[in-house]
Amino acid sequence: MTDHDVIIVGAGFGGMGAAISLKRLGYGAATRSIAILEREDDLGGTWHVNHYPGLAVDIASVTYSYSFEPNPWWEHWFARGHELKRYAEHVADTYDLRRHMEFGVRVEGARWDEDERHWVVSTSAGTRTATYLMTATGFLSQPRLPDIEGVHDFAGTVIHTAQWDDSADLTGKTVAVIGTGATAVQLIPQIARQAAAMTVYQRTPIWVTPKADFRIPRAVQYLFAAQPWTQRLARRLNSTWLETLMVTGVLHYKQARLFNQGAAALAKAHLRRQVADPELRRKLTPDYSFGCKRPTFSNDYYPTFTRPHVTLETTPIRNITSTGVVTGDGRETEADVLVLATGFNLWDTNFPAFEVIGRDGRNLGKLWREQGYHAYEGVTVAGFPNFVTLNSPYSYSGLSYFMTIEVQMRHLERLFGELQQRGAHTFEISERADQEFLAHMLERMDDTVFVQGSCATARSYYYTNEGDAVLLRPTSSAHARRAVEAFPLDDYVYA
Structure with a gap:
């Protein structure tokens, strides 16, 4: 037994x-x-553990949900973290x-x-x-900690994105962010609105395409609730677009190379529209094929680096001291807060x-x-x-x-x-x-x-x-x- x-x-x-x-x-x-x-x-899994500023799903809500348990009450086309957490609780209650x-x-x-x-x-x-x-x-x-000498020696505040401290106030602080993956794409614009100065340490740039995000009108929510077929249609159309843009060109690259090149061209055009400085664009442009690393969507990630108090640092990190980050050329940038957007193990x-x-x-x-x-x-x-x-x-x-x-x-x-x-x-x-x-x-x-x-x-x-x-x-x-x-x-x- x-x-x-x-x-x-x-x-x-x-x-x-x-x-x-x-x-x-x-x-x-x-x-x-x-x-x-x-x-x-x-x-809630990921949506319980993660609660950093800017947390949101990067797949439209109508697709990122169980098809047999649609939620007509999504507040945003790309649900915020608290919405996904609430949806998880709803599912648990609905299915006992x-x-x-x-x-x-x-x-x-x-x-x-x-x-x-x-x-x-x-x-x-x-x-x-x-x-x-x-x-x-x-x-x-x-969470995965970076394999950087001295990471445990930093005397200021250290926060990993997967262990975010909700009580941390970054207003007026000098912040160093390590990492530019999908999490960082959401987080960096949020930190920039608070910090007095921010340096972002990038090892590998990420492909970023436009994000058609918006608050879903109440009338649409009521339509989804009263006529569920409309939400199913929205799910199918969105899923088809994602499959074409993000899946076909990646998993069927040999047969559909043009789809892959089209997605990369879309991301590059997005970058050109938002960043005028050619040197900054060069730093933000990946040198690997679209889809080798998970791409993401954002409308405010690229513009963040054009703000005067934000610096994109691409020189590799040599070590971390008690007061800041030292790059390979010997320069140390001091910081009050060290944010580790270094992903997951x-x-x-x-x-x-x-x-x-x-x-x-x-x-x-x-x-x-x-x-x-x-x-x-x-x-x-x-x-x-x-x-x-x-x-x-x-x-x-x-x-x-x-x-x-x-x-x-x-x-x-x-x-x-x-x-x-x-x-x-x-x-x-x-x-x-x-x-x-x-x-x-x-x-x-x-x-x-x-x-x-x-x-x-x-x-x-x-x-x-x-x-x-x-x-x-x-x-x-x-x-x-x-x-x-x-x-x-x-x-x-x-x-």
Whole structure:
């Protein structure tokens, strides 16, 4: 007898999506049937952990949400962080998920017990057992500190964007910002409005395209609520545009190079319109192909660098002292506040986020790092029975995370439906199917910008420490939707 039928690790949108699928199949009637274990003190994942100034989704709200649970009351076309947090709470309440959630519980490891045919999960609150284990740990929550000498010696205020101090007042302060990724694009204009002086240290410029952002009129909200088809239409149109601009030219670079070049031209034109100084434009222009690193949208990022109290520094950082930042040419710029917009640690602390030991002592992290990252349809791995990894290689479909979540939800519904129909209790993807899917992904990857483009200088989190781009599924969103309806259920072994 296990403590739970299913343990889901993570109470973000991925974990909640998995729980919704299980409840559709009849799991969760008893509260302890499903346990959603979350290390933070509340639900929401990324949208709970992150709350820095300017936080917003960079995918339109009508697309960045569950298609089966539309929200007609979005305040902005690009929802702000607090709106996403509120939406997460709404989903949890609507689908009765809170009673399954336990907060402040950190999962430290999991081991498959072959004799008992269940998972033994070690947590900060003790050991649990479950027939099925699902990880929905995300990857945009574990902050990455820069590998810079002296970073711990700075005597002023240090804030990482993923651990933002809401009480910090930057008004009139001299601020040094390290990093110019997607988070920094949102944050830097906000800091510039408060700081007396700001220096931004850029290692790699980012592609930025115009952001068609606006507050959604109340009349439109009422229209979405009264006529849901209008919101579905808005979602479809926006998703199609994103797929064309951001996905086709990246994942089908070989066949659609013109789309990629068109997106880069759009970003360059955006930069020219907003920055007159040719030298500043040069510094802000990436030298890698569009899409090698996640691009983003903003209307106020580029103009921020034209303000007299803002400096863009592209000379590499040598070290940090107690009073400021020293660049490679020996210049020190003093600062009161050091803001680390250095992103998240993906490949050292995730994939997996904790030790997972499967059949015959197989270590998932070691397997991925030594034999290549892979997961059948971005969901399961041979040698790991009754295990689903929702944060996995080749899982991310399209540009919206919700596209990925819903494809994975459908995979779970088909798989667990088959399990129930057979009266079985154990599933495991066959080694043959696992390897055939990996071969298919590697073949499709040959068409992408990651292989065909110029990505050497991108320093992108899309790449593992071993240099492989395994995060994105190299197919269209439509292909992913078709595949999840068509994968052979006999690819799994049931018992």
